[in-house]
Amino acid sequence: MFEARGLEKVYRMGEVDVVALRGVDLDILEGELVVVLGPSGSGKSTLLNVLGGLDAPTAGRVRWRDHDLSRADDRLLTRYRRDHVGFVFQFYNLVPSLTARENVALAAEIARDPMDPAEALALVDLSGRLDHFPSQLSGGEQQRVAIARAVVKRPDVLLCDEPTGALDVATGRLVLSALAGVNRDLGTTALLITHNAAIAAMADRVLHVHDGGIARVVVNQRRAAPEELAW
């Protein structure tokens, strides 16, 4: 699904160049659940930005199916995000003035073939909280609304950046099982970024990122259920 070759990203911070990615080669297959593991500053978020069309690489090439993301302009990248990508972030980034259903509808309304927002919320077990505003929801609930908002458009790929970073263990498990469910039931390719090694067990493959490069790749023989994880 993704094919990256010689991916490089250099940020110019004032007068210093910070190399975030140095020559990353990467292939991700359809339907896979991949965990990208690495300490902070290792370049994993940059990798996700580039794959998600939020940022362009300084050098190298990245393809999604038959689209060249490294050469696309803002219009094409917007189109790509709109039609194919669902994002989930550590801070849920819900629109506080919209209810759970409306937050999900925000994504559904601009999608080509969305599900019903209520259906997406049911997938993450929030059928009872449709008309609640974010301020009336717990952190875990807010994150699950964010997941519903990401999946309502039936994306081809789900990109999650530290989705459990702000949550306690029990709530984190709930969120991870919602993600795993989407990957399993809808066949959505999922890329999950974390510095939490415990989460790696639920992946098909684990990419260990270090200092802007992929240090090693571990293939799990068996995917652990999120409920089994502990950290």
Added chain:
Amino acid sequence: MTALWTKLRRDLWQARGQATAIAVVVACAVATSAGSVATARALARSRDLYYARSAMPDLFAEATRVPAAVAGRLAAIPGVAALETRAVGDGRVTWAGGMARVRMISVGPEGGALGRLRLRAGRLPGAGEAAVSESFAAATGLGPGDRISLIANGRQQPVTISAVALSPEYIYAMPPGGLFPDDRRFGLLWMDRPEVEAALDMEGAFDQAVFRLAPGVHPAAVADAVDAVLRPFGGLGAHGRDRLVSHRFLADEMRQLDAMAVVLPGIFLGVAAFLVSVALSRLVASQRMQLGTLRALGYGSAAIGLHYAAYAAAIALAGAALGVGLGHALGAWMSDLYRDFYRFPLLDYRADPGAMAQAAALALGASLLGAAGAVRGAVRLQPAEAMRPPAPATYRPTLLERLAGARALLSLPARMSLRGLARRPLRAALGTLGIASAVAVLVTGAFFDDAVDFMMRLAFQESLRADASVAFSRPVSRAALHELRRLPGVVAAEGSRDEPAVLRRGARSQRVAIGGAEPGARLTAIVGEARRVVPVPDEGLVVSARLAALLGARPGDRVQVELLSGRRASGELPIAATVDDVLGLTATASLDTLRRLARQGDLVTGAQLAVDPAARPSLDGALRNRPAVAAVSWRKDTIQSFRETLARTMLAMATMLVGFAVAIAGGVVYSAVRASFSERSRELATLRVIGFTRVEAWRVLVGEVALQLAAALPLGALLGLGLALLAVRSFESDLFRIPVVVDRSTWLFAVGVTVLATLLASLAALRWIRRLALADALRSGD
């Protein structure tokens, strides 16, 4: 603390767009305030200095003809410190290329003892010579050495101009019965006493006395004694400086400047305070983490409070610095305008540090007041609380959405905008008020043009319909009109009569010129503000509504009328009707009513002519050769001179106001959009990441501003009317009244500029959205 100051500097730099927008509004406030105060002070200073140096009289008395021996009795009145008697009268002059009405004034040795002449060029007039007023000289190009022909009392005599001069009694020179200066067609002529006496048949007599009073003596106390002495000689009532046209005009001007120094800056500073409050609360909200860190490091409440207060103060001071410079230029510019109007030896405009400091202090105060809420919030924030990301703000569906079915009709962005506004109604209301005030100031600045147009239409098209007005040098029989009708080019002629008079009702009295007109006159009409034509009554007076109010009279009431010329006949006349006219205090009666009152033959003092335009040059010449004709004024010239004088200054001020209004409109909407953007940048980033295009995200952003704009436009229109009313009230005087007339083009202009400013600021937001670092905005917990 150095680190905090560095942070302050960088914060300001980061928010430079918004800071500049606020500073511009502050600058407008400071400039108007400092500029008008400095100008008013310059006028007052110049006037006081001039009055003191020229021994400006305190009391003025006119009479028909007073034997010279009576002067001794006037000088003996207790409280009189000095007295000067003069011979004063009206005539006209002609010269190669022109004709004008003049007022001849006798001048004592060395320029007189009181109200001394000041020579700008030449020397004091001797036999056969005259000094002319500077404004007249400037308008006509006449100067020392030029020869003119003076016609007074039907006699003609050659006069050589010896000097160009100024008098403190005529800093502002209005032609008799005129409503505004007309320097090309009216001048002052100072001549040696025997010359004036001879020209006016005033040998051994005087008709004007001016007094300097002992310190502490009130003019009113002396006036009664003066009136008692002069009554047998046709005394017209002694009066203080307050009824001297020149003095009064100047006083009105200063009063207007004082009003301008308060009202407009007040509004501007209110807007600025609001903008500071929005900008600073946003800054504090976005710096929660930093605030927590500062707290954790050990910075106390005082340091943090000072830090944010300094942010507001810096913007205010930057605006004030700009405003002080602008205000100085503005004051200099206004003073330049006044120089053409008010003839001082020196209009002493200088930078006024007091006015500047006061305006800057007010600006600083307003800005700090606006900052107070945000500073309090910053000081009260607990460190532990500050280090956590803020809980999601609490929203609820708005009332509108709860109406059955209404929610379904609203798009998600519309719901976001509505709920955003409803969550903080006070702020939404203030934001709306801010934009509305921009509309209001635009209306106030721009409506003057409409009002002046309207005044001119009313005065010169609907009231005065005659192409030319002729004033006779003395009352003539109505039969003289037949002669005028026979002149080449005259299509019609109607008689008119101007009678200076005092109207009294109970203890109140007012000096006016009663205009006599033929019933059914077609060349003049009495027209009110509603453009209603009031017919000339068979019996009684039609007076300005303002005059009726001054006298405390209503239609049907009777007033005592004393004519001030000839035999000073008097009688009672009813007020037949009032008219809300715009120029001057007018009173009109039929020629027959005046004839009955004066118990005199059928006389007219002037004529209104309808003229074939092609015949103007030959008719001009024919009229000029008639000694009985004192003056001819052509409507075309009058309109032009009105445009050049009153209209010009008024419109210049209005243009300046419009300039400020545009700056404020820009500042307000830019700040509104910018604040909205900062507050919602996270939301906008989310929308972009979900797949909203830039334009789709932008629409969500401008929705809130658009709603406020929509509410602000009608509100601003209402405020504009109120503000315009306030402005004309402060400009109003006995001499003219500006009607609040707002043309459709002005509404469109005010609305158009505000919408355009909003659009431009919104377009800038499109650029901010493009620059939004999507991933960063969403990852930070801040």
